Amino acid sequence: MSGVRVLVDATSVPADRGGVGRYVDGLLAALADTPDDIELFVVCQRTDAERYVALAPGAEVIAAPAAVAHRPARLAWEQTGLPLLAQQLDVDVLHSPFYSCPLRAGCPVTVTIHDATFFTEREHYDRHRGAFMRSAIKTSLRRASRIIVPSKATRDELIRLLDADAAKMDVAYHGVDPESFYIPDDAERARVAARLGLGDTGYIAFLGVMEPRKNVPNLVRGWARAVADRPNPPALVLAGGSGHDDAIDEAVAEIPAHLKVVRPGYLRFTDLPGYLGGALVAAYPSHGEGFGLPIVEAMACGAPVLTTPRLSLPEVGGDAVAYTSEEVDDIADDLAALLDDEQRRAKLSLLGVERAREFTWANSAAAHLATWRKAAGKAS
Known part of the structure; x- marks a missing residue:
């Protein structure tokens, strides 16, 4: 079986x-x-x-031109410099x-479309970004030789x-990388809890971008209702990028003074096992995901996960997670339980932990390679 020469455009990866x-x-x-199967090139x-x-x-x-650090320049380079x-x-x-790709690449193009929520959850995205991403997805579906999706749910949504x-x-x-996401020991849990300024009452963990x-x-409000009357209420830790959800500040402002919300922003990557594995519950009541990487990473670290049965999440979580709805009362009841x-x-x-072991980057790489061989006309 002959090898395939593949260029991966990693210039869209954020810092x-x-x-x-x-x-x-x-x-x-x-x-x-x-x-043997691949000759790999990476531009970044x-x-x-x-x-x-x-x-x-x-x-x-290959290092791309310095200008591509700025999004407008990167998008322009994607259409001109990348095909060259x-x-x-x-x-x-x-x-x-x-999501996006060159209109005229001069060779077969494959594109990863991570989810379809830009169409189903329009109200949860900035208007301009949402419009751009919807256009990019439609263009990629039309122009790409093959499309890679991270779940059957995403595939089915794009078809529907x-x-x-x-x-x-x-x-x-x-x-999920088992060397990066694993069950932490007690010392690692304690170190991260101390760094976050948490006592011994425990905490609920969220990890992700703070976007609608x-x-x-609703997680903030549901957590507050679930723990407000407990003698030693666990804290809520909201870790991740600031995003563009101003409603989070409003929800946090409503909580009783005796409850504690910690908002550390981005955590060090090496702190994630201790953070996730040290949580009483990792809560992720999303309106919908294309895959749900944070819940797999939390499972790999031994955290009990509470999420929603939306789009890909039950496909990924299976029977290894607890489910709730997106509504405040349900989050409160199910978290309390x-x-x-x-x-x-x-x-x-x-x-x-067992479920997370089913998701390996080796399997993902094999699936990508099979797609690239199809696109190149080199499938066995």
């Missing part, structure tokens, strides 16, 4: 290493362990070049990992909403 960063990092590291932000050289030994890493680079490298396939061609879509689940789709205001049932939390912790 905070959020979901798309974890996806690209995990994928490239796993591809580096794929023998100049600040990421050393990182990708270390992550993907054997890949040729693909031509110079004589690649079989160009892979765009974040946009009449996408099922025959050219492939599901490649994300993975994540439903953080979990806090009162230590035995159930322990069972969910064990089930979650």
